Amino acid sequence: MLDTLEILPGRDKSGAPERHALCLRPGDIVALVGPTGAGKSRLLADIECLAQGDTPTGRVVRVNGRAPDPESRFSGEGKIVAQITQNMNFIMDLPVAAFLRLHAESRALPPHEAESAVRRVLESAVGMAGEPFGPETELTQLSGGQSRALMIADAAFLSPKPVILIDEIENAGVDRTRALELFTDQGKIVLLSTHDPLLALSGTCRLVIRNGAVSDVIEPTAAEKENHRRLVHLDKQLGALREALRHGRRIEQPLVFPTP
Structure with a gap:
């Protein structure tokens, strides 16, 4: 420990x-x-x-x-120590869930715990990536953001x-x-x-x-913590704009970022 x-x-x-x-x-x-x-x-x-x-x-x-x-x-x-680098490239030709199960099995997790861990990793990775993917998505088909999100969630839940x-x-x-x-x-x-x-x-x-x-x-400092809170709020607003652009919507309303 x-x-x-x-x-x-x-x-x-x-x-x-x-x-x-x-x-x-x-x-x-x-x-x-x-x-x-x-x-x-x-x-x-x-x-x-x-x-x-x-x-x-x-x-x-x-x-x-x-x-x-x-x-x-x-x-x-x-x-x-585990390291997550800027470039994540998979060479294994496996679906996401199969890869995660292999990792869970390598940690000697009982089957029910392994399946629970696989679900947590997948749900967290999809939530972080912003681009949905499923358990049957091939590793080699993941985008850069999806790959990094998967490795972050894997390191959090499956890596000791x-x-x-x-x-x-x-x-x-x-x-x-x-x-x-x-x-x-x-x-x-x-x-x-x-x-x-x-x-x-x-x-x-x-x-x-x-x-x-x-x-x-x-x-x-307390002032920096307050600025961090404001940055989190602003980042969520920018994230909503990114999602709108991804879905082909126009951004024509005047942009206003109020103080939270």
Whole structure:
């Protein structure tokens, strides 16, 4: 069981020491912000491999206060980290439900629990994607947004891995707020690289990445939390406009976005 995930400081691209140590707990959402090339993906990679001073940054990751055992670092089954990347491409020629059942069976779930999990994953994925698909839809026929939504829901309900890394979910074509809620409801630690204000303000904290290092750790203020609430409201309105466009409707009414 994961109680704490610590990231001990390394060094930036110039070799200067990093200033911030991090201690994450189940339910935390941590946003990584910074310009392209700042080092956000490198931090995610250090966490994914549970770095022990053996990466270019020199960072060290501790699991429950200790160095991880080799199985957690080098065995696919033993790893505690799941990563959802920007590009999701299926090569298995299977219907969605058959793929999910295989995953459930690989987790040794009893048949009734497996079917329940398959239904939860499918319902959540369809709800996030915005584009409906069914249990008999072929994996290879899913759009990019549908594929990402399916993997997010699968990681939330079927994956035992307690740490989730996400690279730029805003480009996925999914309901971002619902995706994060899925993970926190399941007690996962989530780290996401993002340029999206809504996601950046969703977190327990956000890490400012500069020159390959964590240069600042920002916890949201009351004013930022209020702005996040307003962004969620605005995002729902924009989502309704997207749906109208998808269904071929005209957008001719003056656009008004009232303060909620």
